[in-house]
Amino acid sequence: MSKLPNTTTSIFSVMSQLANEHGAINLSQGFPNFPVDERLLEISERLLWGNIHQYTPMAGLPSLLEKIAQLTFKNYNRKINTATQMLVTAGATQGIFTAISALVNKGDEVIILDPSYDSYEPSVLVAGGIPVRIALNEDYSPNFNRIEAAITAKTKMIVINNPHNPTGKIWSEADFEALELILEKQPQVLILSDEVYEYISFLHPHISFHTREKLIDRTIVASSFGKSLHVTGWKVGYLIAPENLMLEIKKVHQFLVFSVNSLSQHIISEYLDVVDFNQISKMYQQKRDLFQNLIKNSRFEVLPCDGTYFQVVNYKNISTQNDVDFARELIVKHGVAAIPISVFHNDATDRHMLRFCFAKTDETLIAAAEKLNSI
Structure with a gap:
């Protein structure tokens, strides 16, 4: 079946x-x-001849993990423990699938806000969870009355995509405050925040879950170098999560891909020193x-x-x-x-x-x- x-x-x-x-x-x-x-190509050509073609550590190349931590602190003022809170993934999609597989059990409900990226629901179904699809407002802002009404004792997670694919909508400060009020009464609900377009925002700055102190201890943030550096074919992303959640995510990751393409990790690690x-x-x-x-x-x-x-x-x-x-x-x-x-x-x-x-x-x-x- x-x-x-x-x-x-x-x-x-x-x-x-x-x-x-x-x-x-x-x-x-x-x-x-x-x-x-062109700087990325130059780095690629130079590093190609190096002794960097074997497995990296399971969680990611140490130098890349450190650069990601620096990037996260620079942009969100969040300090990350590279050993316990971070994981390099084979693209954000693999990271999202892995997080859901690790944290969602059979019968758990996962709230997904529609319109939504097509990988969320299959990931929940494969994990044995129950997708609960909730429509956004007509202007594609979150409808918190619907979200709150959808939460039950079985709700394990809510998946949020911000900036939003397909609509380009960005959450406001008021949106985050409304969610915080709801989840204050629902301590069992985890957040999976898909922020792969975090570095592509325009008139209004992107607000990351990295900055939400009330929610950060139960949030997994997914990011993508493929999107941020326009190298989608490299399939390199990363997750940042609290240690207790990351421990479970790594258990699945090590048997799903073990480690991510070594050459790409080395190149990106060096490129992060020069890219703006x-x-x-x-x-x-x-x-x-x-x-x-x-x-x-x-x-x-x-x-x-x-x-x-x-x-x-x-x-x-x-x-x-x-x-x-x-x-x-x-x-x-x-x-x-x-x-x-x-x-x-x-x-x-x-x-x-x-x-x-x-x-x-x-x-x-x-x-x-x-x-x-x-x-």
Whole structure:
């Protein structure tokens, strides 16, 4: 019997394959199509010839763990014990799966806020847990009345994605305070905070769970170098969690992947000495602004984007088709690939929304906008 009977091929793979078949501009999957930093390539070429190709320690390369601790202190003023509170993972997705596998038991309930990234629910199901999908408000802010009503004696965890994929929404100070009031009465509930876009925020600063003293002792934070350094194919991320939780997470991690690609860890460790994360955020803001300006006179309604490298649009002025069919038509007839937002909802809520990825070259965005403006 299948543990994931309702799971099919990812919508990201489906849309990318369709885009390839029709020669469409692919703004669907969330990966950059521009070159990585030349300094990263130089470090890669130099270190490739070193004696660094065997296993690293299970929890991660010591120098990389130390650099992550420094980065976390610099940005969030949080001191991390690298030996007991940190784990380098084969991408944030593996980290999230591992944390859920380690901490969620059969029958435990896990609250997931919809629209949500597609890896959360399968991870809960494989662990034997029960996903409880709760809709965000129409503006994609959290609905705390629904969240509080969903918490039961069986609730083990709430998964929060901030900055939010697919919508680009960022939690406010008031949002965190509301959650703290609720969870003050629910000490058994853990938080899994997916913060892979933490260094891609625009007008409003990203507020991390690293800074929430009332919740930090029960929170696992997932981060991604793939997203932050636009090397998604390297699949290197990390988890930070309290020692008691990390102990259990490491037990699963050691039998799932044991250790992460050694070359990537060495390269990233050295690269962290020179990279400026503020510049990364500025670069993506320029791309967001360019894409928004390019399509502002189109028939698509451009929604706010506070962070991430995704832009959500509403196409209600163009078509009444459901968003999956419209996304297919957009590829086949107009040559641009996007992701329909309904696939991020448990009940396939369809508000005629699409998600475009603007982590692309300016030339790609200009070419895509020309096609979108012609619709």
